[in-house]
Amino acid sequence: MAGPGDIRAELEAKATELGFDAFGITEAELRDDVAEWLHGFVAEGRHGTMEWMETRLHHRASPRALWPNAKSAIMLGVNYGPKDDPRLLLDAPEYGNISVYARGKDYHDIIKKRLKAFARWIVETYGCELKVFVDTAPVPEKPLASAAGLGWQGKHTNMVSREFGSWLFLGAIYTDMDLAHDSPHRDQCGSCRACIEACPTDAFPAPYQIDARRCISYLTIEHKGPIAEEFRRALGNRIYGCDDCLAACPWNKFAQASHEAAFHARVELGAPALSDLVVLDDASFREVFSGSPIKRIGRDRFVRNVLYAIGNSGNTGHLPAVNNLCHDASEVVRDAALWAKAQLGGKA
Known part of the structure; x- marks a missing residue:
């Protein structure tokens, strides 16, 4: 036996x-x-x-x-x-940065x-x-x-x-089987604070503690209403989730790219243009994000995030699309569009 x-x-x-x-x-x-x-x-x-x-x-x-x-x-x-550091895209304001797990x-x-x-x-x-x-x-x-x-x-x-x-x-x-147990893993963070210092919104009150209300992943995915203005600039071009604290960890030097093809970034999600995303209606949103975890937040919340990124882009070429959304059926989209318009110098 x-x-x-x-x-x-x-x-x-x-x-x-x-x-x-x-x-x-x-x-x-x-x-x-x-x-x-x-x-x-x-x-x-x-x-x-x-x-x-x-x-x-x-x-x-x-x-x-x-x-x-x-x-x-x-x-x-x-x-x-991921194959590359996901933070590299943060320096490309015309593109939306999607968390690695959802690409x-x-x-x-x-x-x-x-x-x-x-x-x-x-x-x-x-x-x-x-x-x-x-x-x-x-x-x-x-x-x-x-x-x-x-x-x-x-x-x-x-x-x-x-x-x-x-x-x-x-x-x-x-x-319900009583199996042999493994030993817990020893904490090997030491004195490192790289993840804490990498957070754009100071979501860590102390080591090993997080306040989701300040976390970009929570704000862009779980939070349904308008995101507080104090955080909108810090979002940068992050339109779904955030990998900053994960990517900053020094232990990633031992990490390896996933061998699972399904987890590799889809071509259209690796570096999606904000100009393509901001015009999505409900039907096109569902089509683009079929089979993606992004689909569950819905078109309105997603376009809200895209508009914040556009407001941070500094590109006034987005103003026609932003103006169209100032009259959107969704209140959260209208609010984000008006903010983006103001950031780009458009008339109220």
Whole structure:
């Protein structure tokens, strides 16, 4: 009969066969201090308008509150490392800068399909019960991945890996099997503050703490209304997400470009022209971003972001398109258009 160590080796071999780049197992429970951090994050309002974090906090702070039968969490990672530093495009104001993770196909679909294949094999092989998650359920992926040895949560609160730097998609499988656990990864940030100092909006009140309300990723993706004027200049040409704190991490010197073609930047999303994006209506937006995670924020929020980037571009050639949007049906688009017009010296 296979022992816990043998089963772990079999699981890791199958995960590698299915295309996962990182693998580890931990107990399906969080340390008390991690659960306290989550509660404090919400209590201080740093989650912004992400109400789902508050309403399901009890599940996020305790895997067994989500599924009482869970004994082990199998944590998996897929490398999505970019070929080039994503910050290079920040110096090209005529183009929109999209976060690396959203330049290719939607990772949710790709990883969930892979997780389900892995889950079917586990059930057939070991006859257990399990549940599969990838970023859409109240699962504390980063703390669990750290506990499972995939890496550690850096001072920017994101995962850092010795092998893949800051570029790992995470997936989780909760199972009722009592598996051999891996050792937690040691924090190797040291005295480095590169990620904190790289943030354009000072979203880190202290190391290992983040205020989402100041984070460009939150503002451009999760926040539905007009973005506060104090942050609009700092957005630059970032129109969906931000990679500055991730890209600044020195551990990226060991990272490698993803071997997954689906995660490579689509030609039209690697460096999209703002002039092409600002004219998108709802139908054309859905067509352009079919199969992309960008699609979920909708045309109005996306064009809002594009207009902020246009306002920061200094190019008055955009004024005709901006003027058209000053009368858009969407209030958030109208507000952004009026701001962009003022930045470009157009008449009110």
